[in-house]
Amino acid sequence: DAGVTQSPTHLIKTRGQQVTLRCSPKSGHDTVSWYQQALGQGPQFIFQYYEEEERQRGNFPDRFSGHQFPNYSSELNVNALLLGDSALYLCASSLNGLSYEQYFGPGTRLTVT
């Protein structure tokens, strides 16, 4: 049973560029949430996708956008990268639009230079 997978593992980008991160949920899960974890901090909720729609967004600017595909996989896009966007980006999947039992992927480490 495959768990949550994320790609790429690591990524280095330059300020002003755009980046796309990908997530495949745990088998059978239909809900994907994205989190940003800056160094030394807890994960911060970016948004959640269920039935291909964004259900709730955390305190993140519109530069952060996402998408969910019919197979429940998801992408996180960040435009106009800032140095402060450097972080570990975590994807979590769950079932039926609930967030009570989330399974996390290993994350994508994004470095913006």
Next chain:
Amino acid sequence: AQSVTQPDIHITVSEGASLELRCNYSYGATPYLFWYVQSPGQGLQLLLKYFSGDTLVQGIKGFEAEFKRSQSSFNLRKPSVHWSDAAEYFCAGINTGGFKTIFGAGTRLFVKA
């Protein structure tokens, strides 16, 4: 505003000694509460969760947590720590019916021989 607070940034415990990690929450109503563990370079693993009922919950790896409504706390405990328990521990909460999980800043556990 809703929040989850972990007062201790880091804790050092001798192997075989008992452990207690503190967590306080601030929500309008009692949230669902969780403890996660994160090893270096890894995603988050759920240790245990509290939804309702018995205030002492058992989790994986020998961990337990006690919910105390009067103190707005959900402290994590383990009677005997092993060197492999060295990691970062996060307390988290979510409103009943909510989509957004709020994490504390984490407590780094060091285990000394």
